[in-house]
Amino acid sequence: MTINIIDIAYTRLKTPDVAAATDFATRILGLEPVDRAVDRLSFRSDSRMSTMSYEIGDPSETIVGFELANGEDLLNAAKTLEALGYEVCYGSHEEREQRHVSEFIAFRDPSGGRIEFAVSPQIGGNGAQLSRDAGITGFSHVGLFSRDPDRDEHFWTQICNARVSDRVGELPLLRLSQIHHSIALVPADRCGIQHINHQVQSIDDVQRSYALLSQHKVPIVFGPGRHPTSGARFVYFEGPDGMVFEYSVGVREVDEETYRERQFGFEPKSFCMWGATPKIKELST
Numbered sequence: 001m002t003i004n005i006i007d008i009a010y011t012r013l014k015t016p017d018v019a020a021a022t023d024f025a026t027r028i029l030g031l032e033p034v035d036r037a038v039d040r041l042s043f044r045s046d047s048r049m050s051t052m053s054y055e056i057g058d059p060s061e062t063i064v065g066f067e068l069a070n071g072e073d074l075l076n077a078a079k080t081l082e083a084l085g086y087e088v089c090y091g092s093h094e095e096r097e098q099r100h101v102s103e104f105i106a107f108r109d110p111s112g113g114r115i116e117f118a119v120s121p122q123i124g125g126n127g128a129q130l131s132r133d134a135g136i137t138g139f140s141h142v143g144l145f146s147r148d149p150d151r152d153e154h155f156w157t158q159i160c161n162a163r164v165s166d167r168v169g170e171l172p173l174l175r176l177s178q179i180h181h182s183i184a185l186v187p188a189d190r191c192g193i194q195h196i197n198h199q200v201q202s203i204d205d206v207q208r209s210y211a212l213l214s215q216h217k218v219p220i221v222f223g224p225g226r227h228p229t230s231g232a233r234f235v236y237f238e239g240p241d242g243m244v245f246e247y248s249v250g251v252r253e254v255d256e257e258t259y260r261e262r263q264f265g266f267e268p269k270s271f272c273m274w275g276a277t278p279k280i281k282e283l284s285t
């Protein structure tokens with residue numbers, strides 16, 4: 001039975017320096033801190049109670065959470081994964097509270113990155129109170145490192161319900177809804193999160209953040225530019241522990257009936273139609 005993912009829900013990051021990561025997530029990225037504790041912290045970026053978190057630990061151990069519709073779908077997902085030989089565990093009460101979800105299961109994707117499927121991410125009564133005027137409208141997608149994009153694409157599109165929107169060389173951009181992509185599978189010899197995208201309201205927010213990031217000497221690793229694939233205008237920058245963050249605006253929505261996946265060459269102009277070149281190892285052509 002296909003695992004029906006509704007949406008991407010959260011990322012959970014680890015760092016040796018929670019205080020420095022918190023400073024970045026609030027003062028630079030602009031998220032709202034919630035559930036403050038000494039060794040961990042959650043953040044809001046939209047109506048959901050937690051779309052990102054930092055806790056003390058090894059930065060290579062990232063988690064991406066996806067939303068399933070209900071407990072029955074979650075149980076079926078666990079059965080499907082177990083039948084295929086995946087080791088599945090259920091989240092404890094404390095772990096569910098940290099994530100603000102009613103239930104979740106965890107397993108490792110075929111490349112070895114930790115993935116969670118969760119039910120009922122809690123919504124806050126108000127929207128996120130951003131820590132600075134970054135114009136963020138919400139958490140939108142991740143790049144996932146993939147040791148074998150073909151195999152991992154099979155997992156997300158055949159075992160789960162993702163669809164290919166575009167491919168840049170071997171790199172597929174996968175959608176879970178009408179939004180052009182929620183997952184990009186980035187060929188690499190490692191696993192886990194490659195980048196975290198937040199959507200912003202306008203191109204002015206992208207440019208304003210570019211100026212602020214530059215003033216704070218945050219490494220800009222790509223852009224400002226425009227992806228020919230999704231049409232989004234973007235800037236990418238490096239946060240704590242080498243994690244890449246992206247602000248973008250204007251990601252295309254896809255008509256499920258008529259859209260056909262497209263193949264782009266693995267070359268700079270497929271990543272940016274304005275001529276910017278990524279300073280990101282895995283996107284270097």
Ligand SMILES: O=C/C=C/C(C(=O)O)=C(/O)C(=O)O
Nearest residue numbers: 168184227229230231232271
């Ligand atoms: O491979 C190109 C990158 C594409 C996009 C896009 O089309 O928006 C991304 O956001 C991305 O994967 O970072």
Ligand SMILES: [Fe+2]
Nearest residue numbers: 141195197246
């Ligand atoms: Fe992206």
